[in-house]
Amino acid sequence: MTTAVLLQAFWLVFDPYVLLVIACSAMFGLFVGCIPGLSATMATALLVPITFFMPPVPAIAAIVTATAMAIFSGDIPGALLRIPGTPASAAYTDEAYQMTLKGQAEVALGAGLVFSAIGGLFGTLVMVLFSPALAEIALKFSSFEYFWLVILGLAGAVFIGNASVLKACITLLLGLLIACIGLENPAGLPRFTFGMNELMSGVELIPMMVGMFAVSELLRYITNTDPSPIIATEKIGNIFSGMWDLLKKYRWPLVRGSALGTVIGIQPGSGADMASWLSYAMSKKFSKEPEKFGTGHVEGIVESGAANNSSLAGAWIPAIVFGIPGDSITAIAIGVLYLKNMNPGPMIFVNNPENIYAIFLVFILANIIMVPLGWLTVRLATKILRVPRNILMPIILIFCIVGSFSINNSVWGVTLILFFGLVSFLLEENGFPVAPAILGVVLGTMMEENFVTSMIKSDGDPLVFFTRPIAMWLAVGTFVILLWPVATWAWDKLRSPKIAA
Template sequence: MMANILAAAAELFSPYVLAVILGSAVFGLFLGAVPGLTATMATALLVPVTFYMDPVPAVAAMVTASAMAMFAGDIPSALLRMPGTPASAAYTDDAYSLTKKGLAHVSLGICLLTSAIGGIFGALVLSVFAPPLAAIALKFSSFEYFWLCLLGLTTSAFIMQGSPIKGIISLSLGLLVSTIGIDPVSGVPRFTFDSPALIGGVSLVPVMIGVFAVAEIFRFYARRNPQLALEQVELKGVFSGQIRILWRQRRAIAQGNVLGTMIGIVPGAGADIAAWVSYSLAKKFSKDPQDYGRGSQEGLAAAGAANNAAVSGAYVPALVFGIPGDAITAIVIGVLFMKGVNPGPTIFLNNPVTVYGIFMAFILANLLMIPLGWAAIRCGRMILKVKLPILMPIILVFCMVGSFAVENTITAVGAALAFGVVGYVMEENGIPIAPFVLGIVLGPLVEQNFLTSMMKSGGSLLAFFDRPIAASLGAITLLIWISPLISMLRRRQSASRET
C-alpha cells in the first residue's frame, strides 16, 4: 500500500500535474464566480481538455476545478445575491445580508475556510472509510431513495422564510417541469407539445442561468433606482478574526462536515441537497433561528462546509461502486471509463495508484483553495468596483453564451430566457426559487423511485415504512410536513386562551 501511495504522490507532485492542477483551479474559480456558470459546467468543459491526459492529472483537474467552483459560487452569492452555483443558494440571503452590513469579508472568509475544512474532511472520510461507508449506501432500496429525495425537497420547501404554501407551490411547479420529456418508465413523451427540443427534457444549466441570473438582470432593470443594489465594501481582512468565528461555530462546521459527507455518499444526493439539509437542520437546532436568512454566520458555516464535504463524499460510491453521487462525479466516471480505468470494487486492485492519486488530489485541491480563494475574493473586489449598469449587460451576454455552450444549441438560450421570466415573476410574488430548482433536479429520481416502490409494494403505502432506514427518513419527512399545522394549532390554542 505504501508503495502505491508513494507512486501516486510522485505522479501528483510532478511539475506537469501541479501545473494542470493550478490551471484548473484558476479555471474553476473563474467559472464558479461567474453567475450562471456552475461547478458542473466547469467539470463538463474540462472533459475535452482532459482527453489528452493520463488518468491522475485528468481526475485531479476535475476534482480541483469542481471544488474551487463550489467555493467560488459563494463570491457572487455574497456580493450580488446571485449564487454562482446552485449549492450556494441555501445561504445566499445570509451571505448577502452580511455584505449589506459591510461584513462581506467576514462572510466570504467563513465560506472560504469552511469550504476548505469541509472538503478536506470529506476527502479524509473518502480515503479512510470508502469501502464500509459505500456498503451502507448500497443497501438502500428505492424506498430509502424516495424518502431521501423527498426529505431534501421537503426541507427546501419548508425552510424558506414566509409561507410554506408558496414553498409547496414552487416545489410542485419544479417537479412538473422535471416531467417534461420522455417518461423514463414507459418511454412516452410528456408535455413536449410535439417540439423535438423538449423530448430530452429541460436541460438543467439553462434553467439555472435563467432563474438565478437572467431573473436577477430583469429585477435589476425593473428597479426605479438601480444604483441601490450594490453595496460598496472594502474586502480587506478576509482572515482576520476567523479563528475566533470558526471556534464559535465549531458545532455548525462539524455538523456540516459530517452531514455533507454522508449526503454526498448517498448516490443522487450531491452538494446542493447537502447545503440545504445542513442549513435547515442547523436552523432547527439553533439558539438564534431568527437570524437565518438575515446574515447568520452559523448557517453560513453549516452549509458552506456541507457542500464541499459533499463534493468529496460523492466520490465514495463513484469509485467503489461506479454509481455517481451527483452530476460532477457522473462526468468523472465517464472520463475514467474513457481512460480504461473502470470504477468499481476492482479499481482498488487494478488501479491503486489512480485511486490514491485521486484521494491526494482532493486534499491538495482543498489546501490550495485557501490562498487561491483569497486571491479570488480580492479580485471579487473588482466586481464590486464595477458599476452594475456596466456589469449587468456583460453578465447577460455571459448568460446567453453560457447556456448556449452546454449543448451548442440556441434552444438553450430560449430556455434560459423563459426560465428567467418565470423566476422573475415567481420572486415578485414571494414564491421561493430554490424548491423549484431542486424539484427540477430531483424530479426524475423521485418519480422513478416512487413508481418502483409502488410497483414493488403493489400500491400499498405502508410498505414505504417497512424498512428501518426508510421508516426513519419517512417519519422525519412527514414530521416536517405537519409541523406548520402543529404550530398553527398551537397559535390558535394560545389565541383562544388569551381571549
C-alpha cells in the same frame, strides 16, 4: 496501506508536472464557477479531451481540483450580485446577498471559502478511512430509501428563506410541475410539451436557475428607481477576519453539514446540489436563531457551504469502490478511470494502490490551496464589480446568454433564461421565494421515478415504504420535520392558558 505505497503516492502527486496541472485546473475551475450558467459538471466535461494526453494521476487531479474550485467560486457572484455561479450555490445565494447588502460581504465570502475547504477535507478524511464500508451501506439504498430521502429534502423546502410557509409551498409545487415536463418520466410519454420538440427533454435546470436568479436581478436593477449605490460594489475587507470565532460558534453545524454532505454525496445520483439544499434546510430547522435565516445569517452558509464540498469526496466513494457514479461529475470521472486502465472496483486498491492514494492526496491538496486561490479570486472579483452597474449588468447578461447557449448549443436555452427571469421577477415582487421552485425541479424527477419503481417492485403495496429498516427511519424523520411546526403550535396553545393563569 504500506509506507512504501504512501511514499510512492506522495511522489506521484508532488511531481512538478502534476503540481502545474493542479494549479492550472484550479484557476480554470475558479473561472468557470464564477460564470453564471456554467457548472462544475461542465468544467469536468471540458477537461476530458485534455486528459486524453495525460498520465492517470494528473488526469484525475485535473478533474478533482477543477470541480472543487468551481463549487466554491459559484458562491462569489451569488454573494456579490445574487447570481449563483453554480447550482450548488443557489441554496444560500439569498442569504449571502442579504449579508452583502448589510455590509458583511467579507463574512459571507470568507465563510463560504473557509468552510467549503473544511467540508472538503472532512469528506476526504471519510473517503480515505471508510470508503469500502460506506459504499457497501450505500448499496443497501434502493428506490424506497431514495423516495424518502427526496421527500425529506422537499419537506425542508418550507424552511428555506424567510417567506410564509404557504408561499414557499406554492413555489415548490411550481417547481414540481416544471419537473413533470418532457419525456423523462417512467411512462415515457410526453407531458406538458404543447407540441414543442424543445420541451421533449424537459426544462434544463441551469437555464432555469440562471433566469430565476440572474435575469430577475437584472430586471430588478432596470426597474429600480432608487439612486442609492449598491453596497455590493463597495470595498470588501479581510475575508478571513472573524472566521475563527465562527468556527467556534458554529462547530456543530459545520460537523452536521460536512457529515450530511458526505452521506448525500455517497448516494448515487444525488450530488452537491441536493446536499446544499438539504443542509441549508436542516440548518434552519435546528438553528437556535431560525428567525434570522433569509435576512443575512451566516449559519446557513457555514453548514451548506461545508456540505457542498464534502459531497464531492462522498460521491467518489461508490465511484472508486464499485464503479457507481455518485453524481454527474464522477460519472465522467469513471470514464476517465477506465481510459487510464484504473478500472473502478474493490480490486483497484490491490491493482493500483499508489494511484488511488495519490487521488486521496490530490483531494487534500485541492482543498488546502482553495483557501489562498479563493482569496485571490475574491479580490479580483471585487475589483471587477467596481465597474459601473450600467456597464457591468449588460456584460453579465451576455455571460448568462453564452452560458445557457453553450449547454446544448441552442437558442432555446436563451429563451428559457428570459422566460424564467420574468416569472421569477413577478414572483419575488409579490413575496414568493424562488428557491423552493429550484429545489422542486432538482428533486421532482427523482421523486417520481423512485415512487413508481417502488410501487412496481412492491406490486402496488405502499406498506413496503415503511417496513424496510432504513426507509422506516427516513420516513420517521420526514414526518417529524413536517409535523414539528404543528406540534410546536399545539404545545404553545396548551401552555398559554397555564402561563396566563
